[in-house]
Amino acid sequence: MGTVDRVLHNRGRVSTETWERVQRIVRETRYTPNLGARRLSTSKTWTIAAVFPRSDQDGGFWKEADRGLQRAAEDFGGFGLRSRSFSFDRTKSSDLGRAIREAASSGVDGILLAPVIPEAALEALSKLKNELPLVLFDTPLPEAQALCFVGQDAFSAGRIGARLLSFGVPDPSRIACVAVKPSDYHIGQRVEGFTSFFAAGSAPGIFQLDIDLGDRSIESLLRQIGNSLPAIDGIYVSNAAVGAVAQVLSQRRKRPLIIGHDLTASSLESLQSGSIDFLIAQHPALQVREAMRLFWRHFADDFELPKEQYVPIDVVGHESWAYYREI
């Protein structure tokens, strides 16, 4: 048994002859290791540090990520894959760094990170002493040495938004695109994807909205839109701020068609009350579940992870949002 083990794990100290004999038998019998037994003998468990914003931020968006973590625990907990949360305050970039440092020095075996503030994440990651397996979700960060990014193709998501809104409003000059600030990488990508849908020269007007300024800024944005365009029949908002925009618009007699991104508590409320038509969702729970699955395969099976693992671009309406909480 020792010899076979040494062959399987390339530990040397085996004569070429025996080495080949073992390899041949491995092939012929299609031997695959019993992963459970392997784990049993090494009595190894893996803990993943889950680093993403506090679950009360972004309108409850991150609660869904928590749910994914729980789901993953059900699936893989019995095989020794655990997780530990290191949440941070996403309004403070220094707090992201703190969370990453704490996670890295806590003795975990891997980090699952939503780098919502790319620069801060990158800096904190680059200063880490120990190299830990890293999987990203939600926001891509190509510069980081991650095993894999699990998430949505934001460009295509924005483009689907344009296609959807054009379905309802064929004339692009009657469409407004609201680009929300502060913008991170994938929100920018969404806007790019959105505008890419339209022929050059006929793209809808783009309006910046600084969401930190609250409802007043929405009012002024809508005035601004009203002034610069003759008539607006459709509005696209590049993130969950669509909920707040819809809220304001819903008080008017006649509202334009309105779509946006991300299923959060506020945007969901507007979807349910009928003041938003469709939301483009990205299913953070599924992303986290998938990421944990990949971690498991990486540790237990030595599986080479894909660089990117994209998740579906979900278009959600009043009748279908509930089913996203099921899986």
Place this chain on the structure above:
Amino acid sequence: MGTVDRVLHNRGRVSTETWERVQRIVRETRYTPNLGARRLSTSKTWTIAAVFPRSDQDGGFWKEADRGLQRAAEDFGGFGLRSRSFSFDRTKSSDLGRAIREAASSGVDGILLAPVIPEAALEALSKLKNELPLVLFDTPLPEAQALCFVGQDAFSAGRIGARLLSFGVPDPSRIACVAVKPSDYHIGQRVEGFTSFFAAGSAPGIFQLDIDLGDRSIESLLRQIGNSLPAIDGIYVSNAAVGAVAQVLSQRRKRPLIIGHDLTASSLESLQSGSIDFLIAQHPALQVREAMRLFWRHFADDFELPKEQYVPIDVVGHESWAYYREI
């Protein structure tokens, strides 16, 4: 150890006192069994018979189910969960019965079934001698004694179709609903959901299409629609026949907006070429993966399955179909 084991598995032969003491310690220490070790000692494997139509039928729809099976093998194969396919010819109801009987008598530990011909499935199931754990997907069959149904809420899916098409065509009198025959339970439900969206008296006209009759019948259907309605701006088709309908329509100068159900080879082709606007998909690969996951939890962890496990209602456009092949 024996006593603890007897408590954990409710095998009796333990005094109430010790029983409670063990339970208490289980709670206090948050004991969870090491599933790998459990499987190692029993050296048990479970084989699931996967019973669904041949992968060349329904425009390749079932190929996706195969892919889900493969994905599940990657995830759970190492834990002893295997599958074996028993495909059937869905045009012959007797063949469904044959497949079920073969599956049931093949010594498998469970059956994963797409009961696309409900009556035939029900009859074959009722005549089975041995009771095997059964999980259904794709088509619900409430009368069967299944552990769980994994699939889409067809009513809501149809209703989302109506909402989507109304988004593009606000006037219901300019919408046509094509109800495809032969219709099974969930295709009927889709049409119900579709019409439920509209106020009584203003629902779009419903036209029957017998898809077995080929393109000629589509031509005559479209003539029929053209005769009975002044102008049609949007068409909804209740299944993947939307591909064929779109094909015919695409040869015309100006086509109405068109949406339908299910991502098959033919409907996908029309989506890609731009002759279909959106498809409502149901992700059979994810359904199968989820079903296998539930089987695993049932066998390994004694988990009580939910009666229904709904999957998302996917609205897919030109830019987003590809991402459904990723997960």
Place this chain on the structure above:
DNA sequence: CTGTTAGCGCGTTCAT
């Protein structure tokens, strides 16, 4: 009713 024991497949010593 309770405790003991063997063995599942593997990785890891430790002798040889």
Place this chain on the structure above:
DNA sequence: ATGAACGCGCTAACAG
């Protein structure tokens, strides 16, 4: 360079 022996956590059979 090779093989024997132990233990990981658990189940099943058996002795008491």
